[in-house]
Amino acid sequence: MKSVLLICVTYLACCLASKDESIKKFPDDFLLGVASSSYQIEGAWDEDGKGVSIWDHTVHKAPMIGNATGDVASDSYHNLDRDIEMLRELGVDTYRFSISWSRILPTGFPDQINQAGIDYYNRLINEMLKYNIEPSVTIYHWELPQALQDLGGWTNPLVGQWFEDYARVVFDNFADRVKLWITINEPKEICMQAYVHVVNEPSSYGSGITEYLCAKNLVVAHAKVYHLYDKEYRHKYGAKVGITFSTGWYEPANPNSEADQYLNTLQHQSLIGIFMNPIFGDGGFPKELSEQVAEKSAAQGYPRSRLPEFTDEEKALVRGTYDFMGINHYTGLLVSAENVPQYPSPSLSDDVGANLIQLDWWKPGSAPWFRWMPNSLYKLLKHLHNAYPGVEIYITENGWASDQGTEDDDRVNYIRSALDQALEAVEQGVRLRGYFVWSLMDSFEWGGGYSERFGLYDVDFESPKRTRTPKKSAFVYKQILKTRSLDHHYEPESSVMKIDEGH
16 A cells, blocks of 8 residues: 555656646746837827828728728727736736837927827836836837828938937937837838838838838938937946847748758848848848849849948948847748749849748638747747847747637747747747737737737727726736746636736
8 A cells, every 4th residue: 555655646746846847937037028019009190299100191091901090099098007007917027119200209300399299108108117117118110200201201311310310309208217229110011011012001112122222221220229329328328229120930841952942041131131131240231132133133124233232331330230139020931942923023022032831730820921830939049049149139029819809728829839939049048038928908900900819908999998808818928927937737717817916
């Protein structure tokens, strides 16, 4: 009998030990937070002196899926207290939000500063700090004032000067309380989609030229703002300044195919390296991409490459303008040289000339572009670590589009998998410093309108109050934050969300 008892006790101990070993701990200085952006949640599109943004202009001409606009969105402009309450319920270390350029500078220029807009963000920041929540602030998240778009927007070489002037107003008003600044969110989407595809504003531009002009101007604009902070604010406030990229993971569809391998290199360079290399690399556009566009341009009859070059002075200006790299990651694609679609010519897609594939067995999210590529985040982090050694990285967006309502098990599994990959990368030496779930709440998802739900909190868009309700994923993420650990076996025991002591 004693031997049987001993065997049972030993077995139980082994099971408990195995379970404990599956629980991974986060480093003490690892930031865990949530993210949002101004146009997607604020609403109040024409209140209190706010100017018209390119998105206001666009959706009023051509609303998105379901006749959606961001005029009210999640109405965070009128629900600030509830938003702070949700952050406290979760117990986040930090909250990443963006400032609306047109809310604080209605004309786009600093000749007219809207104090009501300044007051709104001051109140948001102060309430966060009151409860020990660090603000992580994005200066530009796709909301260019329409007045500046009328002057050419990101294709105008003066846009860097305009952006620097705007950033100075932002720093003058908020730099004393912000320790993490993101200059620009997702350059690829701004330039490669906004100037090419109808889904994002502005949509009236051609392609093959404008996206490359935008890319260069945007990189220079980022650098100007980095140097502005470095020269005038860093010695007083000591914050980190970086830029956030949308970074899918790409790999050859056939690892043994030289054609697939080459196109995979071009794909990385055209959508990631085109922005990263000038800042984190040698200061210019990637070599293979530059050669490819020059060759294509010559064949199409252009007297010079459609991809503009950086002067030596510009290379020196942009090179090294970072304290960290932000990455927004959701999934990946396989790159194939077979069955390549007929892309418009000229265009960036035609310049690369690849067929991008998602496999049918990858789990689909509710967004049409989104299938879950296994282990893509870990592969991306290792790639960036090897390509840009020593660079600090923050995962500034990562999340799952689900139509499961509040019982969002797919989102729970996705976030757990992502955090598992993140911790594995940390163990492998990647200098990963933080992770932000996209997003705090359901919001206006650009071309997807309100059909794509990424939030930890459900938003009832039929309710005038835009009532917020925590999903299962909110309870799971709260436990991760509370314990500073990742436990795949945890199941919430309550459906009542409360603010814990100390938050």
